Amino acid sequence: KWMSAEEIRNAFKDYFVSQGHLALPSASLVPHNDPTLLWINAGMAPLKPYFDGREIPENPRIVTAQKCIRTNDIENVGYTARHQTMFEMLGNFSFGDYFKDEAISFAWEFLTKVLELNPNLLSVTVHHSDDEAFAIWNEKVGIPKERIVLGEEDNFWEIGEGPCGPCSEIFYDRGVAFGCGQPTCGPGCDCDRFLEVWNLVFTQYNKEPNGEYTPLPKRNIDTGMGLERITSIMQDVSNNFETDLFRPIIAATEAIAKVHYGSDRQTDVWLKIIADHVRTVAFAIGDGVLPGNEGRSYIIRRLLRRAVRSGRKLGVEKPFLHQLASVVADIMGNDYPEVREKLDFITRIIRMEEERFLETLTEGEQLLQSKLTELKEGVQAAATGAKEGQGSGGTATKESQVAGAAPEPVLSGTDAFRLYDTFGFPLDLTEEIAAEAGVKVDKEGFNQLLEEQRERARSARHAADGMNADRGALERITVESKFVGYDRLETDSTVV
Ligand code: ATP
Ligand code: MG
Ligand code: MG
Ligand code: MG
Numbered sequence: 001k002w003m004s005a006e007e008i009r010n011a012f013k014d015y016f017v018s019q020g021h022l023a024l025p026s027a028s029l030v031p032h033n034d035p036t037l038l039w040i041n042a043g044m045a046p047l048k049p050y051f052d053g054r055e056i057p058e059n060p061r062i063v064t065a066q067k068c069i070r071t072n073d074i075e076n077v078g079y080t081a082r083h084q085t086m087f088e089m090l091g092n093f094s095f096g097d098y099f100k101d102e103a104i105s106f107a108w109e110f111l112t113k114v115l116e117l118n119p120n121l122l123s124v125t126v127h128h129s130d131d132e133a134f135a136i137w138n139e140k141v142g143i144p145k146e147r148i149v150l151g152e153e154d155n156f157w158e159i160g161e162g163p164c165g166p167c168s169e170i171f172y173d174r175g176v177a178f179g180c181g182q183p184t185c186g187p188g189c190d191c192d193r194f195l196e197v198w199n200l201v202f203t204q205y206n207k208e209p210n211g212e213y214t215p216l217p218k219r220n221i222d223t224g225m226g227l228e229r230i231t232s233i234m235q236d237v238s239n240n241f242e243t244d245l246f247r248p249i250i251a252a253t254e255a256i257a258k259v260h261y262g263s264d265r266q267t268d269v270w271l272k273i274i275a276d277h278v279r280t281v282a283f284a285i286g287d288g289v290l291p292g293n294e295g296r297s298y299i300i301r302r303l304l305r306r307a308v309r310s311g312r313k314l315g316v317e318k319p320f321l322h323q324l325a326s327v328v329a330d331i332m333g334n335d336y337p338e339v340r341e342k343l344d345f346i347t348r349i350i351r352m353e354e355e356r357f358l359e360t361l362t363e364g365e366q367l368l369q370s371k372l373t374e375l376k377e378g379v380q381a382a383a384t385g386a387k388e389g390q391g392s393g394g395t396a397t398k399e400s401q402v403a404g405a406a407p408e409p410v411l412s413g414t415d416a417f418r419l420y421d422t423f424g425f426p427l428d429l430t431e432e433i434a435a436e437a438g439v440k441v442d443k444e445g446f447n448q449l450l451e452e453q454r455e456r457a458r459s460a461r462h463a464a465d466g467m468n469a470d471r472g473a474l475e476r477i478t479v480e481s482k483f484v485g486y487d488r489l490e491t492d493s494t495v496v
Contacts, residue, residue, distance in 0.1 A: 001116055005231045005245045008115070009065050009335060012090045012225075015110050016063035021092055026066045026336070029086075029287045030296065038296055039069035042200075043091030051163055051203065051220055060097035065227065065335070066091050071299055074428070078269035078277045081178070081192040081232070081239035085303065096218035099375050103200050103221045104136045107170060116150060121173045123147035123187045123194065127166035133202065137168070149187045151405075157201045161209055161452035163216060166188060167201040169183040172233055195233070198225040223361035235411035241272045245331060249275040252327045257314040270310040277307035278324045278350070279332075285346045286338045291353045302426040304353050305410030309429060312361060319358060322351035357424055368415075368430065372437040375409040382407060409438070412444015420446070421453070 003011070013023045027046035031037040038367060043066040049055040065195055066089045076083035111117045124143060126133040128150040131197075137143045151169075158164030171187040171194040179185050179193035187194045201218040205213040230239035235243050241250060248260050250271050261271050281291075284300050291301040307321055325347045333340035411434050419425035429439045 001234070002236070003115070003234045005243060006334060008092065008234060009088070009227060011114055013063055013065065015114050016061070016092045016106070019061070019092075020059075020217070021061040022057075022059035022064040024062055024064050026064060026088075029067055029284055030289060038299070040066065041068050041070050041072070042066070043074060043089040043224050044093065047093060047222075050093075053218070053220070057095050060095045061436045062093045062095070063091070064093075069280060069299075073302075078272040080226050082226070082229055082239060084228060084276045084280070086276070086283055087240075089224040090227055090230075090242035091222070091224045093223070095452065096220065097468065099204075099221060100202050100218050101136055101140070101482065103202070103223060104133065104141060104168070107198055107200060111170070114229070117172065117233070119143075121276070123149065123171050123173065123186050124168055125149045125151040125155055125171070126168045127151060130155070130166040130168070130202075133166065133168045147187075148491060151188060154188060156362055157203075157222075158207055161207050163203045163220065164207050164213070165204040165219075167199055169196055169200070170198040171195060172197050174233075180239070182453055185246075187247075192239075192298055194230055196234070197229050198223065216465050239272075241275055242311070246272075246275045246279075249278065249324055249327050252324055253311075253314070253320075256320045256323065257311065257316050259314050267314065270314050273310045274307045274314075274321070274324070277303040278321050279328050281307070281321075281350060282325045282328045282339055282346050283332075283336070285349050286336075286342045290349060298426075302428060304350065304453050305357050305424065305426055306429055306432070308354050308357050309361065311367075311434075312365075319351055319354040321354050323349045325350055336399055339400070360423040364419050365433070367423070368419060368425070368433055369412075369437075371411060372409075372434060372439050375411065376437065376442060377437055379407060379409045406442060411439055411441045413442040413447075413449055416441050416443075416446040417449040420450070 017023055027040060029040050031040055031045065034045070034048065037045060043064055044051065046066065046069075047057075047062065047064075050057045066085060068089050069086050070083075073083040074085055077085055090102075094103065111122065112119045121144070124147065126137065126148060134148060134150075137148050138145060155167055155169070156164070157167045169187070174193055174195050176193065178191065178195075180189065180191035182189070182191075185191060185193060187196075189294065201222040201224075203222060204216055204401050206216050207213055226240075228243060228245055231243040231245060232238070232240050236242055240246065253259075253271055253274050254261055259267050259271070262269055281300055281304050284296070289296045289300055291297060291304055293301070295373055304321070311320055312370070326343060329340045329343045329346075339346070414426060416425075416430050419430050420427060427441070427443065427446055431443075
């Protein structure tokens, strides 16, 4: 049955409220009092104090729809059906209250009774040691053994020491058309056929400093279901970007760029990148993170610039991203009023950042393209030279004589750094453009130059700072990025 994303979000909260859960609003994307995290990346992240017992929750059962950002998925965006940089995690949590039995039963009832998904298309994974979870799925829920797959690391959740435990993931079979066709394809395969929708984590151990796992006195449940993924299933579309959460953003971009989604693969990738990144950026700015050069702020800058460049690839010459912010606010505003309330501000910030990058994008791309052409020609020449050298027994070195072993073209760290420093090209953007031409980038060389520049800036700061009270302490201060005026968009954020 077709349901809007908003209806699914509400149905999830209503269902768990009816099961005794307290609904809490989404926390900010910026972690509070948690230096280990750059962004809130899971529903449980803002609830950590409840998990490790530092604080007692108002209610032992909680339900949330939490906005999350995962930077490890940036490269997946546009290429898989299921990843965004920002997504909403629907989660139900138990703090010392119910455990595996109820967690599994609730999830099953929600999917098959509330959403009315076909139970035959659902399969699960459990940790190979977790006989309990296996028995609940098999005997109580009635999933046949063939559709319960035993897993290893993917089915054990832990970060360093502390509370941890096995998890069980639920997959929906989208059909052979989505599959990789490998004989090993099944739940957990990286292709898009068996779509991972929900992860149920059973926190039952404490990992001790000596590496031992001891049973916890109070066991917790932590679950997370991606709203965009479950929506893609309910709306019967082939990927998250075709749901009502993204379609209007793509439609607005199609109108601006005069292109059509679905006409070719590469166009779709750019449209998806733009839709994803502008949404993430709008939310991050709404939560007080401005584009800048460090930490969170730099991630926002990178996403913005990558989106601007994707727009350019679609043929858009003028600033346009900022216009999409209002579309994001229309889609998300009911559940995330902050985006609607701060729309003017968000729009202005995006516009400034766009204008600023557009000033150097063309020139930088020209420079980069000429370097890439040079490199590829150099490699070709070397390859031909090597072949000729072979025949004549001339000066060619042994390595270059190995048949077919033409040296791989690599853009130098110096060039990548110049693009960064003078033209504002984040390293990953340079890498992306270079990869389109089959060229790698010398990242180490780049990072070394970046470090040298930082070192110079540091010593200049210290030389200027005659007082030098407690340099170390000053450097450790983490300042929240804040808006300092339209002509100075930099943030003085984080020394990490
Ligand atoms: P995947 O293997 O598909 O990358 P995951 O195992 O990393 O997902 P979990 O950490 O288990 O994901 O998070 C719980 C749920 O959150 C997932 O089952 C999925 O529905 C959703 N999710 C995770 N990452 C993303 C993302 N980048 N975009 C959209 N939804 C996501
Ligand atoms: Mg992942
Ligand atoms: Mg996974
Ligand atoms: Mg998972």
